[in-house]
Amino acid sequence: MNEFFNEITVLSVVSLSALGGVAAIVLFVVAQKFKVIEDPRIDEVEELLPGANCGGCGLAGCRALAEAIVKAESLEGFSCPPGGNEVMQDIAKAMGWEAGESTPMIAVLRCHGTRELAPPKVKFEGVMTCAFAHSLFAGEGGCPFGCLGCGDCVEACNFDAMYMDKDTGLPVILDDKCVACEACVKECPRNIIEMRKKGKKNRRIFVSCINEEKGGVARKNCKVACIGCGKCVKECKFDAITLENNLAYIDHEKCTLCRKCPPVCPTSAIHELNFPPRKKKAEKEAEASN
Amino acid sequence: MGGVHPPENKLAEKQSIERLDPPKTVAIPLSQHLGVPAQPVVTRGDVVKTGQLIAKGEAFISAHIHSSVSGKVKKVDAVIDASGYRKKAIIIDVEGDEWADGIDRDESLLKDFSLDPKEIMEKVHAAGVVGLGGATFPSHVKLNVPKGKTAEYLIINGVECEPCLTADHRLMLEKGEEIMVGIQLQMKALGVEKAIIGVENNKPDALSHLTRLANDYTGVSVQALEVKYPQGAEKQLIKALVNREVPAGKLPIEVGCVVHNVGTALAVYEAVQKNKPLIERVVTVSGSSVKKPSNFMVRIGTPVSELIEAAGGVPDDTGKVVNGGPMMGKALSDLSVPVTKGTSGILLFTKKETPRPAEQNCIRCARCVTICPMGLEPYLLAPLADKQRLEECEDERIMDCMECGSCLYICPSAKPLLDHIRVGKANVGKMIRERSA
Numbered sequence: 041m042n043e044f045f046n047e048i049t050v051l052s053v054v055s056l057s058a059l060g061g062v063a064a065i066v067l068f069v070v071a072q073k074f075k076v077i078e079d080p081r082i083d084e085v086e087e088l089l090p091g092a093n094c095g096g097c098g099l100a101g102c103r104a105l106a107e108a109i110v111k112a113e114s115l116e117g118f119s120c121p122p123g124g125n126e127v128m129q130d131i132a133k134a135m136g137w138e139a140g141e142s143t144p145m146i147a148v149l150r151c152h153g154t155r156e157l158a159p160p161k162v163k164f165e166g167v168m169t170c171a172f173a174h175s176l177f178a179g180e181g182g183c184p185f186g187c188l189g190c191g192d193c194v195e196a197c198n199f200d201a202m203y204m205d206k207d208t209g210l211p212v213i214l215d216d217k218c219v220a221c222e223a224c225v226k227e228c229p230r231n232i233i234e235m236r237k238k239g240k241k242n243r244r245i246f247v248s249c250i251n252e253e254k255g256g257v258a259r260k261n262c263k264v265a266c267i268g269c270g271k272c273v274k275e276c277k278f279d280a281i282t283l284e285n286n287l288a289y290i291d292h293e294k295c296t297l298c299r300k301c302p303p304v305c306p307t308s309a310i311h312e313l314n315f316p317p318r319k320k321k322a323e324k325e326a327e328a329s330n
Numbered sequence: 331m332g333g334v335h336p337p338e339n340k341l342a343e344k345q346s347i348e349r350l351d352p353p354k355t356v357a358i359p360l361s362q363h364l365g366v367p368a369q370p371v372v373t374r375g376d377v378v379k380t381g382q383l384i385a386k387g388e389a390f391i392s393a394h395i396h397s398s399v400s401g402k403v404k405k406v407d408a409v410i411d412a413s414g415y416r417k418k419a420i421i422i423d424v425e426g427d428e429w430a431d432g433i434d435r436d437e438s439l440l441k442d443f444s445l446d447p448k449e450i451m452e453k454v455h456a457a458g459v460v461g462l463g464g465a466t467f468p469s470h471v472k473l474n475v476p477k478g479k480t481a482e483y484l485i486i487n488g489v490e491c492e493p494c495l496t497a498d499h500r501l502m503l504e505k506g507e508e509i510m511v512g513i514q515l516q517m518k519a520l521g522v523e524k525a526i527i528g529v530e531n532n533k534p535d536a537l538s539h540l541t542r543l544a545n546d547y548t549g550v551s552v553q554a555l556e557v558k559y560p561q562g563a564e565k566q567l568i569k570a571l572v573n574r575e576v577p578a579g580k581l582p583i584e585v586g587c588v589v590h591n592v593g594t595a596l597a598v599y600e601a602v603q604k605n606k607p608l609i610e611r612v613v614t615v616s617g618s619s620v621k622k623p624s625n626f627m628v629r630i631g632t633p634v635s636e637l638i639e640a641a642g643g644v645p646d647d648t649g650k651v652v653n654g655g656p657m658m659g660k661a662l663s664d665l666s667v668p669v670t671k672g673t674s675g676i677l678l679f680t681k682k683e684t685p686r687p688a689e690q691n692c693i694r695c696a697r698c699v700t701i702c703p704m705g706l707e708p709y710l711l712a713p714l715a716d717k718q719r720l721e722e723c724e725d726e727r728i729m730d731c732m733e734c735g736s737c738l739y740i741c742p743s744a745k746p747l748l749d750h751i752r753v754g755k756a757n758v759g760k761m762i763r764e765r766s767a
Contacts, residue, residue, distance in 0.1 A: 161663065161664075162663045165686045166686070166746055166749045167716075167746045167749035167750060167753075169716075169753070171757075172750075172752065175752065175753060175756060176660070177413075177663050178414050178415055178416075178663065182663070253408075253416070257408075
């Protein structure tokens with residue numbers, strides 16, 4: 041018995057307990073003294089955000105957005121592109137505020153210079169990044185405005201919403217996955233990707249070209265380049281199309297998706313997405329006579 | 331410090347300079363020099379003479395541009411230049427070869443040192459002379475020593491360390507006297523007593539020729555240099571000749587030196603003694619694929635394709651056409667590109683030589699560190715630049731890189747070190763500008 045309760049055993053138990061007690065008191069005092077009082081609502085808002093830390097809101101991440109929202113005590117001026125309206129509504133509900141509507145946006149690639157339509161004339165060797173290729177030359181197809189096809193935008197996408205189409209050499213944006221965080225827009229050295237209104241039923245009409253060269257020069261490199269002929273401008277009844285620097289641009293705020301401009305474009309530079317197939321003229325007439 | 335020894339391949343070194351006739355049309359780019367592009371002073375339909383001023387470079391760092399042919403201005407339009415992009419150029423349809431008044435076309439040597447420094451500088455400015463070594467920095471700016479600084483040495487770059495190129499070598503042999511007079515004029519403009527011509531050991535004929543000529547000119551000496559690349563880079567040359575180090579981010583004038591190329595010395599001679607503006611230059615057409623390696627004296631604005639035609643045309647096995655030397659030059663994407671003031675060579679390489687080997691992992695052999703002439707660590711800079719870690723790039727002195735390509739040449743894993751560093755340099759430069767703005 042004595043072996044277990046000898047002096048050393050007792051001494052160590054007592055001294056360690058005392059040490060623990062002192063440490064606990066010190067820790068308690070320090071914790072009280074340096075307590076950080078954080079608004080519990082920040083955690084609440086952060087919970088509701090998607091947590092992708094994509095930076096699409098313009099802030100460092102979801103936590104930063106939550107802090108900014110709580111600090112401002114309102115949702116005005118803040119948006120979460122991946123979360124969209126739903127998340128903002130949820131936050132508003134949780135905080136007891138009112139949330140305004142924001143229009144859903146989507147990334148749109150404004151170049152259609154595929155390998156077939158803008159055939160490569162030279163072969164690019166070296167680091168396959170758009171940033172490097174852009175600093176070197178106009179591109180394999182020769183268009184100084186066109187997509188370089190090295191996929192910096194795909195690298196930048198945090199949502200798996202883009203991939204490189206091996207056949208066309210152009211990136212593809214997936215409608216259902218793009219959250220409009222603008223990461224690809226910022227990455228593209230040629231500013232080919234634009235944020236446009238998602239449109240009803242994902243329907244969009246846009247000029248898929250940003251080439252500002254004269255028609256003949258642009259057409260030499262790419263069969264589907266906008267040549268700045270202005271036919272679409274005349275066709276549009278809503279003043280949605282403007283022509284500047286040999287390039288037509290469709291204002292997505294004014295466009296009513298009437299589908300009148302794509303057929304008049306001589307180079308098929310105007311694209312329409314997610315529309316039902318057009319009826320042929322004969323079918324239309326038959327329908328009218330019925 | 332550092333340096334590599336690529337095979338010299340100076341195929342055209344025995345070919346004397348051949349004068350090419352003006353082509354049918356020339357495209358003279360408005361931006362052939364470092365700095366602000368020149369503004370055209372002619373319009374469509376104007377008739378111009380050879381040597382007539384057609385674009386003015388009024389900004390502090392800019393240069394005048396003269397017509398290299400006589401004829402009618404077809405248009406001022408964008409043409410593809412060596413950058414791979416379309417840039418504004420004056421396109422002239424050639425008619426005859428009528429020279430502007432006041433230009434002395436006599437080949438005899440003139441030695442007139444009566445002009446004062448300011449007059450020399452003004453003549454150089456008026457003639458649109460730029461550095462012909464490749465960087466195309468306006469020469470009159472270099473001849474104007476900034477206040478508070480003094481020039482001690484004029485250093486003349488006759489190194490031509492790039493493999494294949496022989497334009498400067500031929501110039502030294504054939505226009506040695508003119509170069510000497512040009513050097514004397516530059517010395518007078520700068521107010522220096524000493525000029526040193528640096529020539530690599532692989533050009534013994536040029537060395538002995540210039541040494542003999544230098545005896546007649548006070549203050550001019552010729553110095554042989556070890557053969558290595560990049561011996562002809564400004565900072566390396568100053569270190570080798572006068573053993574002074576130019577501080578990072580500073581100009582040679584900081585250590586009392588001004589560096590000019592031998593071609594520039596000749597252009598200064600012609601500008602001052604003959605009133606002849608810079609409208610032609612020597613271009614080496616060489617490379618393993620070319621049929622007849624040559625050195626041509628061509629008018630600025632001549633399409634590169636004409637030069638290749640004169641050297642025997644483009645052989646079927648040509649894989650790449652490079653503008654400039656094989657180390658620092660850039661592949662051309664179009665052969666209609668015009669010769670500019672900075673075009674030192676057009677090189678054709680075979681399909682077998684040109685493809686880059688497959689990239690492999692870095693084996694930490696540190697060869698790139700050993701050979702970097704600026705004492706940088708390319709193996710480290712490349713991934714940092716690739717990952718956009720710009721502050722770290724700046725700390726590792728990425729801006730000191732002169733893009734000589736030695737690291738890319740030596741790397742046993744064929745890593746595209748310089749490609750990444752170039753993008754990184756551009757990004758860091760942008761970051762620094764934004765910070766100071």
